[in-house]
Amino acid sequence: MEMMSGAEMVVRALKDAGVKHVFGYPGGAVLDIYDALFAAPELEHILVRHEQAAAHMADGYARATGEVGTVLVTSGPGATNTITGIATAYMDSIPMVVLSGQVPTFMIGEDAFQECDMVGCSRPIVKHSFLCKKAEDIPVMIAKAYHIASTGRPGPVVVDIPKDVVNPKESHPYEYPKDVSIRSYNPTVKGHKRQIKKALDVLATAKRPVLYVGGGAIAAECSDKITAFAEKFNLPVTNTLMGLGAFPGTHKQCLGMLGMHGTYEANKTMHHSDVIIALGARFDDRVTNNVKKFCPDATILHVDIDPASISKTISADVPIVGSIDQVLTDIEAHLEVNPIELDKDAIDTWWQQIEGWRSRQSLSYEKSDEVIKPQQVIESLYKATNGEAYVSSDVGQHQMFGALYYPFDKPRRWINSGGLGTMGFGFPAAMGVKVALPDSVSVCITGDGSIQMNIQELSTCLQYGIPVKIITLNNQALGMVRQWQDLIYQGRHSESYMEAIPDFVKLVEAYGHVGMRVSDPKELDAAMEKCFAMEDKLVFMDIIVDQSEHVYPMQIKFGAMDDMLLSKTERS
Amino acid sequence: MRRILSIVLENEPGALSRIVGLFSQRGYNIDSLTVAPTDDETLSRITITTYGDDHVIEQITKQVNKLVDVFKVADLTDGAHIERELMLVKLRAASAKTRDEIKRTADIFRGQIVDVTPNTYVVQLLGTSEKLDAFIDSVRQETEIIETVRSGVSGLSRGEKALRI
Numbered sequence: 160m161e162m163m164s165g166a167e168m169v170v171r172a173l174k175d176a177g178v179k180h181v182f183g184y185p186g187g188a189v190l191d192i193y194d195a196l197f198a199a200p201e202l203e204h205i206l207v208r209h210e211q212a213a214a215h216m217a218d219g220y221a222r223a224t225g226e227v228g229t230v231l232v233t234s235g236p237g238a239t240n241t242i243t244g245i246a247t248a249y250m251d252s253i254p255m256v257v258l259s260g261q262v263p264t265f266m267i268g269e270d271a272f273q274e275c276d277m278v279g280c281s282r283p284i285v286k287h288s289f290l291c292k293k294a295e296d297i298p299v300m301i302a303k304a305y306h307i308a309s310t311g312r313p314g315p316v317v318v319d320i321p322k323d324v325v326n327p328k329e330s331h332p333y334e335y336p337k338d339v340s341i342r343s344y345n346p347t348v349k350g351h352k353r354q355i356k357k358a359l360d361v362l363a364t365a366k367r368p369v370l371y372v373g374g375g376a377i378a379a380e381c382s383d384k385i386t387a388f389a390e391k392f393n394l395p396v397t398n399t400l401m402g403l404g405a406f407p408g409t410h411k412q413c414l415g416m417l418g419m420h421g422t423y424e425a426n427k428t429m430h431h432s433d434v435i436i437a438l439g440a441r442f443d444d445r446v447t448n449n450v451k452k453f454c455p456d457a458t459i460l461h462v463d464i465d466p467a468s469i470s471k472t473i474s475a476d477v478p479i480v481g482s483i484d485q486v487l488t489d490i491e492a493h494l495e496v497n498p499i500e501l502d503k504d505a506i507d508t509w510w511q512q513i514e515g516w517r518s519r520q521s522l523s524y525e526k527s528d529e530v531i532k533p534q535q536v537i538e539s540l541y542k543a544t545n546g547e548a549y550v551s552s553d554v555g556q557h558q559m560f561g562a563l564y565y566p567f568d569k570p571r572r573w574i575n576s577g578g579l580g581t582m583g584f585g586f587p588a589a590m591g592v593k594v595a596l597p598d599s600v601s602v603c604i605t606g607d608g609s610i611q612m613n614i615q616e617l618s619t620c621l622q623y624g625i626p627v628k629i630i631t632l633n634n635q636a637l638g639m640v641r642q643w644q645d646l647i648y649q650g651r652h653s654e655s656y657m658e659a660i661p662d663f664v665k666l667v668e669a670y671g672h673v674g675m676r677v678s679d680p681k682e683l684d685a686a687m688e689k690c691f692a693m694e695d696k697l698v699f700m701d702i703i704v705d706q707s708e709h710v711y712p713m714q715i716k717f718g719a720m721d722d723m724l725l726s727k728t729e730r731s
Numbered sequence: 732m733r734r735i736l737s738i739v740l741e742n743e744p745g746a747l748s749r750i751v752g753l754f755s756q757r758g759y760n761i762d763s764l765t766v767a768p769t770d771d772e773t774l775s776r777i778t779i780t781t782y783g784d785d786h787v788i789e790q791i792t793k794q795v796n797k798l799v800d801v802f803k804v805a806d807l808t809d810g811a812h813i814e815r816e817l818m819l820v821k822l823r824a825a826s827a828k829t830r831d832e833i834k835r836t837a838d839i840f841r842g843q844i845v846d847v848t849p850n851t852y853v854v855q856l857l858g859t860s861e862k863l864d865a866f867i868d869s870v871r872q873e874t875e876i877i878e879t880v881r882s883g884v885s886g887l888s889r890g891e892k893a894l895r896i
Contacts (some may be wrong), residue, residue, distance in 0.1 A: 278745060283756045287799040290745065307799060342896070343741055343802045467793035470786075 160332040165294035165325035166191035168333050169258065170199045172301035175335040178229050179203060180220065180594055182213035186233025187273060188260025191325045196231075205594060205623055208615040210237050212587035214244020215613070218253050219588030220595045222574045223549055225380060227254040227308050228591065234260040235273030238319075239280060243581060245315045246284040250578025251401060252378060254313035256304045257281075263323035264292055277319045286314030294324050294331045306339040311346025312465040313378055346464060350481030355489055358436075358460040358477045359499055362392070365434035366505035367456075367512075370394045371417065374401030374577065375439015375463055377570045381484035382406065385438065388487055392501050395513055397425040399440050400562055403573040408566025409546070414513070415522075415566075418446040419714045420559045423521035423725060426714070428513050430454055430721035437461045438483050442473040443578075452719035462486050521712050521725055522563055531680045533557065533632045533704045537564035540602065540630055543687040548600040549574065549592045553585035553609030556638035559710040561604040583612025589627040590616060600628070600691065607633040607660050617670035620697050628690055629667075629699040634706040635660055642709045646724075647716075667699040678703035733762070734788050735780050735807040735814060735886050739894050741800040742768050742775040749798050750777060759783065759791050763816075763860075763883035774802070774896070780860070780884050802896045807886045814886040817855070818863045819845070823875035824852040832873045840866045851877060860884055 163171065169192050173181065181204045185193040196204055207213040210232045217228025228248075232241055238259040248255045262271040278288045287307045289300045297320070304316040362368065370389050376382065382405050389396050389412055396406045397417040406413055417425035429435065435457045440446070447453045450472055461475035462483050469478040479486055524534045537560050540548075550565055552558040552575040567573045574592060576584040589603035603610075610631055620627065632638075640655040664674030673696045677686045683702070690698045712723040712731070723731040740746050747766055754761050762780040769776045783791065788806060795804045807814070824830045830852065837844060837854050840862065846853035856866055863881065870876065888894070 279748070282749060282752050288745070341799065344799045465797065467790065467797050471790060474786075 160334055162330040163333050164191070164195070164327045164329060165297055165331065166195040166327050168294060168297040168331065169301070169320065169325060170195040170202060171333060172298045172335060173229065174199065174202060175298070176301055176305040177226075180205065181229045181231050182207060182216040182220075182591070183231030184210050184213060184233065184237055186237045186260065188234035188262060188322045189231065189237075191322065191327050192231065192258075192260070192320070194327065204231075205619065207587070208618050209613065210240035211244050211583065212613045212616045212619070214241040214255070214257065215247065215581075215584050215587035216591035216594065217255050218244060218248045218584075219551055219574050219591030221248075221253050221255055222588070223571050223592040224595045225378075225571065226595070227256055227305050230255065230257040232257070232259050233273065234262055234277070235275045238277040239275055242280060242284070245281055245317070247576045247579045247581045247584055248315040249284040249286070251374060251576065252313050253315065254308040255315040256301075256308050257315060257317045259317060259319050261290070261319045261321040264321045265323065267321065277317060281317045284315070285317050288317040288319065290319045291324055292321070294329065297324070298333060298335045302336045302339045303341060306341070307344065312375075347466070347480045348464070348482045348485050350462065350479040350486040350489060352489070354477060354479045355486065355493055358479060359490065359493060359497075361434055361458055361460060361477060362436065363499040363501065366502055367432045367509045368392070368394050368434040368436065368501070369428050369432040370396040370406070371399070371429065371435050371437045371440050372396060372402045372405045373399040373438065373440025376402055376405035376483055377439075379439060379464070379483040380570070381487055382570045384484065384487040384491070386410070388490070393506055393510070394436070395428050395510070397421070397429065399443070399446060399577075400575065401577040402440060403562060404567030404570045407568040409568055413566075414517070416562055417720070418443075419448070420563065420710050420712065421714075422563070423519050423712055423723065423731065424513055424516040426712070426721045426723060427516040427731075430719055431512070432457050435459045437463075437475075439463055441468045441471065444472070447473060448714045448720050448722065449717050454720060519725070526680065527705070528680060530705045531678065531683055531702060533560045533634070533708055534564050535680065535683065536630065536632055536702050536704060537561055537604070539683050539687045540604070541565050542684065543691045544600055544602065548572070548602045549589070549596065551575065551585045551589035551592060551601070551603045553603070553605040554580045554582045555606045555609055556634075556642065556708075556710050557604050557606045557609070557632040559639075560632070582609040586610060586613050586627070586629060587616050589629075590620060590625050593625050593627050594623075602628045602630060604630050604632070606638060607631060607635060607657060608637045614666070617667060617672060617697070621671045624695075626695050626697045629697070631663060631699065631701050632704050633660070633663070633701050634704050634708070636706055639710070645709065663699060663701040667697070672697040672699060674699045674701065676701045676703070732784065733780060733782055733808070735778060735812070735884055736791065736795070737805045737807055737886065737894050738777040738779070738795060739769070739802045739896060740775055740777065740798070741802075742773050743800060746775065746800040747777070749800060750779075750795065753794055753798065754779075754781075754791075757790075757794060759787065763881070765883040765885050776894075778883065778885050803894050805888070805894050807888055810892065811889040812886050813889060814859055814884050815857055816860050816863055816884045817857050817882040818866070818879060820854045820856065820867070820870065820879045821877040822852050822854060822870055823850065823877060825850045829874045833870060836866070836869050836873065840869075842866065
């Protein structure tokens with residue numbers, strides 16, 4: 160057996176786990192690991208400027224590829240700085256492994272310099288965590304971490320490694336496990352046959368069905384099967400914020416996003432449906448609005464790999480625990496033997512009703528000659544990138560505009576913090592995408608508030624040549640906060656106005672990148688083209704947009720799914 | 732409704748804190764908790780008594796089951812089961828009359844006096860939580876309760892049903 164130090168084992172185990180990129184920041188407790196990394200140039204390390212960004216980069220990397228993102232940070236502040244990033248990944252079920260340094264085992268509990276109980280701190284926001292107390296355990300623990308992060312319902316895993324465990328002066332036998340098996344961990348992949356039959360029996364009686372597709376469908380990598388299933392029965396489909404792209408956004412059966420800022424047709428269709436087929440969606444409060452008024456006539460068929468997501472907020476009538484991919488395969492097989500047919504007249508009538516809702520054109524907005532409308536920016540971005548970019552987003556109005564006005568035809572193209580709603584996520588996530596897929600176009604849609612939460616990474620982009628495009632909808636305000644203040648707090652704009660926004664163009668130029676400012680609607684499309692023509696440059700577009708614009712539609716609090724404001728003056 | 736949940740999990744450092752953390756994180760209450768290794772010392776068995784309606788208990792069970800270290804979770808109160816709790820009670824026993832009364836009450840409850848000093852008795856009592864409560868109510872009328880300690884509930888299903896891996 161090969162002999163090596165604990166530090167070398169960490170690096171070697173990462174390679175054996177298939178890791179190609181590590182996002183991190185060195186410090187005292189991980190210096191030995193970094194020294195071992197120095198001798199392993201095939202493992203590409205990206206030195207960030209703040210550990211939170213390392214976690215978001217690994218997260219964006221994972222969302223775009225489906226592979227596990229890897230973070231390496233030191234103990235104490237290095238570890239705690241990743242907490243927001245880990246929580247972001249946890250809420251959106253993103254596979255990630257965070258290796259954190261720790262003070263030596265014999266100093267744990269003594270309030271040593273840069274000591275922090277990382278396993279304890281991260282406990283509520285990880286899928287699992289390990290404290291590695293012996294060098295011999297390193298390969299197995301790292302193998303288990305990658306296995307747990309990427310199987311079942313994916314999620315982040317923390318591996319906390321004390322400094323004495325990676326002592327370069329000690330040698331230990333190294334063997335990476337061929338197979339990982341954890342006796343207490345066996346996620347259910349195959350759906351129960353009887354439940355599948357029951358679900359299809361219900362579907363066969365449906366007169367007003369709808370397919371409600373969430374982020375789980377993206378994790379399950381089964382967009383083709385979903386599309387085939389939807390087309391077979393001519394089902395209307397709505398994607399959640401996390402599920403955008405799981406079913407093609409430009410498909411004629413696609414009703415767009417549902418929920419708080421969902422389209423009129425998506426929310427109406429849900430509310431009036433008689434059968435909801437939920438695939439990898441979790442009936443989040445940003446979808447359901449008031450659960451007591453949620454879809455009163457619907458029988459709910461719920462497929463999810465996580466049993467705890469079923470009947471958590473909304474009770475499922477037919478629960479199916481399993482991977483959506485596997486369940487759809489089994490459904491197909493079942494239908495071959497026992498075909499079902501939906502009532503064609505009823506479905507036609509249902510579609511007529513839906514087209515009526517659709518004709519209301521809830522995403523229409525008024526353009527102006529004087530000021531750029533934020534919606535217009537996203538439409539211009541869509542044109543300039545042929546709808547094929549990887550679009551990461553921060554959190555706020557711009558996120559909703561991005562989700563609504565950039566229809567994604569493919570999964571893994573829309574990268575946003577849906578569950579935790581982390582401002583500062585978008586830019587590093589876009590960097591992670593670009594590192595993973597250097598030939599892709601990676602864009603970050605952001606706002607003047609969000610971008611400042613991780614703007615220091617402009618420096619990282621210069622160091623490694625990561626030419627992402629940053630599209631900033633600059634309305635000189637925290638737009639979504641302001642929108643709520645307008646609607647709910649009688650226009651009292653408490654601390655939502657940013658009086659000291661920097662000159663972003665000068666700022667990005669100081670970081671060695673290209674900055675552009677656009678404020679004239681007539682110049683927008685040309686500027687956008689120019690931005691994307693500079694393929695190998697990081698371009699920051701500071702786009703001055705209408706401050707008074709709101710995101711509509713918007714569900715009315717405590718109402719049903721389809722209780723919506725359609726503009727500042729219209730209600731559904 | 733009161734429930735008794737039994738959990739079999741890996742006997743590893745941190746496993747208990749994951750369970751306890753999960754309960755507080757998701758707003759579930761813990762009325763009592765016992766934990767110890769099983770006959771297989773790589774496994775621990777936890778018994779938690781909690782309160783909740785069917786929906787809450789279903790969620791707790793699913794969330795606990797989701798933890799990587801957990802093998803199995805069962806709601807013992809779903810079926811026929813045995814539950815036991817151990818209690819030690821230190822009572823003021825300074826007069827002959829009080830000592831007699833305590834002895835009598837302890838006998839009725841099948842308790843034992845396991846420590847005797849000129850002024851105090853310690854009574855050991857085993858039974859359901861309800862029985863222990865009843866004993867406390869009784870002796871409170873007879874004398875001063877100096878201190879009590881309860882082990883928390885342990886339980887098993889009756890018959891063939893078992894929580895094994």
